[in-house]
Amino acid sequence: MAGSFEPNIVGFLCNWCSYAAADQAGSNKLEIPATLTTIRVMCSSRVNPVLLVAAYLRGADGVLVAGCHPGDCHYQTGNYNARRRFALLRGILDVLELDPARFRLSWISASEGKRYSEVTKEFSSHIAGLGPNPLRTRPFIE
């Protein structure tokens, strides 16, 4: 891996599942990448793709959204809504000429602390490989 590029990754975790998993990872002293700073929401369905676009425009190298496994959503079907909304996001990332791999949607249950650690480490390492978000240096509109 070239250079010492430390990505800045924003994560959105749902209160009931993935946030608890992240806590469990920490409680078990498993590593969570320092590159990832998280925002707690009540449900993954709260995350509006527009907010994520804003994140990319502001220079986020990667964005992670983690919610409950399909069928386990605390609010019945919220995570299904989330999944459909983020399908939209791919198209927008195309327009911004951003690699779609800069966005990750993951289903992580509260007891999967180890998996949270693994998923976030893998994502961070992948983003580091992609390099900085080009929008940091290239203006979006010429």
Next chain:
Amino acid sequence: MGKIGLYLCECGPNIAEAIDLDRITAEIKKDAKVAGIERFKLLCSEDGKRFVTESIKERGYERVVIAACSPKQHQATFEQVVANAGLNAHVFQMVNIREQCAWATPDKEQATSKALRFIRAAIGRVRYHWPLEQKEIECSPDTIVIGGGTAGIEAALRIAQKGRKVFLLEKDEPGGTRRDREWMAARVDALRNNPLIEVYEHCKIRELLGFFGSFVAHLETREGNEVQLKAGSVVLATGAVAFDPTGLAGYGYRELEGVSTVREFEKAASDASDGHPKSVAVIHCVGREKLGYCSGTCCVEAMRVARRVKEASAETEVTEFYRDLCLPGTEHDRFYHETAKTGVRFVRFRDIDVAREGPGLVVRYRQEDGSSGSVVADAVVLSAGVAAGPANAEFARMFNIPLDEHGFFQSEHPVLNPVGTVTEGVFVVGGCRGPAGALDATAQAGAAAGKVLSALVPGRRLRLETRTSEVAEALCVGCGICVAACAYGAATLNEDRHIAVVNEVLCRGCGNCAAACPSGAAQHRQFTTRQMDQEVTQILR
């Protein structure tokens, strides 16, 4: 925006040794956005909590950020602490720099930088917090029970007590499908004699409106009067129907004389006074393929038939044809063994066919190992399962409750809320919820009673969730997207003003509508776009 106080918890060595709190203090001071930075060894201790409350008052903080362990550990604790200082609990934001930072980041410098991002995000956010009101509304402690079968009657009897009324609405007479059982008469009596229960028999429900705490039912009584009933909760107990074997190939129901359902057979047996059949075949699992589930009661019912026949006439040959024996409860293995001891023959079958043979019937069967056989019978009794009742669809629509693939009402969650539904205040019990024996129906009725008695207390107002959604009228275009997004029916369209309205009694605070709203009219209190955007901005600066 108000003076912001930042509290840093050392959590003993847990945070203090993993994160350079001095650097954090210096950097935050430079940001010049907070009025004060307080550091403490263990904020969740009695001393710590007192310190926070006192210092908020002394220094006049109007917004509070506490950087410590996970909000899942102590958010509730510190909300109380902030409230004790005279502030609204919601002008406070908790930052997790322990589980997701100190404990998970081995490099101290990296941990510190990450903590700084978390804390800055919280400070950016908390400037846009505002006090949220804990609303309370009046509610009715009364209950409407729809359906006067086993479940409905038991629910009514268990809910009725001083300070609450129960209105039981029944389209026929109370007693339901078990009306001919001996014990049901006593229950119906208890129902009718209870001064706190009003029974409306032979009534028609015209309309049912409202929501948790204030439902209104419009009905037409048997005499033709229009009645309006108000209640805080509704218990749906509309029952199930016996599976109808008409048309089911191989059983000859309604085609061959002598083939009957359990109910028909028992009725005929109690009416008849002449002689006993020489041979009876009882077939289990009738309709199971079509239904797609085991009803749980038919095997025992079928054995009950066998026992009654043997009691009436020990010489009668009885054969029980079954696929798998379902014997729930601790008593029924013994019941089965005793039944076998009375001379009842049990035959496991894979395929079965009932046909005419002379004046009587013949049951031909094939077993799992391929062997086959036949039994001649005067009477063939079909023990069939139960199916969802036709009334379910209408009530599902009325109450916004989903039906499962079999047509039964869906609970909100099979384990976490088995008799509740996504529509707050509406409960489903008994056969309308799934196949249920009398004991199951009674237990479910008891469960609904527990939920009702607990949620609605005479004289106590309903406290609503504070972090609900709200729709800004000025921005709303009435597109209805939020209505479709809401799993709880909390968002509705006001046709006159062509805007969406959120019912705060029903809103569970998930934020789905806020994300779905194209105009930004719907906002999720405490998780507004502005608040979350602040977090994003501060993380990325």
Next chain:
Amino acid sequence: MADQTTDVLVIGAGLAGVEASLVLANAGRKVYLVERQAYFGGNVIKSEEVFPNLECATCMIAPKQSDVIENQNVELLTLTEVKDVRGEAGAFGVTLLRRARYVSLENCIGCAACFEPCPVTAANEFEEGLSQRKAIYVACAGALPNAPAIAMGECLRSKGEECTACRDACMFDAINYEDKDEEREVKVGAIVVATGYRLSGAGLPDRLENVYNAFEFERLRASNGPTEGEIRTRDGKKPKSVALIHCAGRREKGYCSQVCCRYLAKFARYAFDKLEGVEVHEFIQEVSVPGKDSQRFLETALEKGVKLVRTKAVPGISANGSGVRIEFQANGKSESDEVDMAVLAPAIEPGSGAAALAELLGIETDGFGFFRTAGSEPATATRPGVFIAGCNSGPKDMQTVVIQAEAAAAGVLKMNHKDTETGPGEETQERPAGSGDG
């Protein structure tokens, strides 16, 4: 009449006890929720995934557990048992015995620094002996309350040594060797007994190397378990074949334990999920899957390729090297099967101490030792003011446990504490076995 009170005692903080407590607390009642283990959540938290949606059991119950901890009306008392009960409905006097934890729940922040230095190891009971723990320990990762306890019987201090390893490691002054068992008197108007179940040893073969009971297999599959969710034989290998044995102990006990057909289907799915190419052989006598979701659940498991064998009786199980030999009768022939691992579904019986507790409470048990409900009441014991919830009154699935717990709470709430002549059976009638359930 002695001072009446509307406070409630709930004995047992598993799924039933937690649910009953929350319903009662939300109604405004003060609840003493006592639990004899150092953690709470009962047997539910042993499972990784549960029927019908195969969702994570601990995640599912976590919000209720948080609720119990945060609810002002619930006083959770772990390591506590009931020693004596006097009085009557509306005014019970109860003596509770709180066993020493030796760790302060106020000071401990759950940092786990005290485990490593402890020199003593012992079998971890929660993990069914599949892994070890220290003398100062928590049952498993994520156990609540988030604080350890010292099993003083194993601790070197009880053997006269002045070991202070754990206390030296604690930064929060949370360890207190002078802690003592303590009695406490409480007055309650009603009691809910929710003491749960255990797996019976009846009808089981003697300990065989790669034969597991249901709890052991659950712990193998658990993410926070001894193998972090990997299914392995005792010598650490991936089994290529797994046998699932139904009804172990049914004939001996004399009843069907209701939930095993479903959880063995779940185990089949565990095996297929975690072990690529595994063969699953299921040995069954009667398929019993009542309920609208159960058949579909079973079919989904079978579709993955379970080899289902209908046997005349429970197969004989014996060791074959490190593998397992299954001998059975099917289609009139004697046959045998060899597998790497076998999992048994034992009978469900009341938790240990049930008989003694029944006597203490003055309530009846049935011929199987389960607490008897009064008449056809779903959740009322045979003594006024005492209610029952959960598998201590008979095996049942989680859904039915919660329903019964809520019904027990209803029974409590319906008690007019000024009028305690209302007892069980007042509005109910006995419905004979096998007659009324249809």
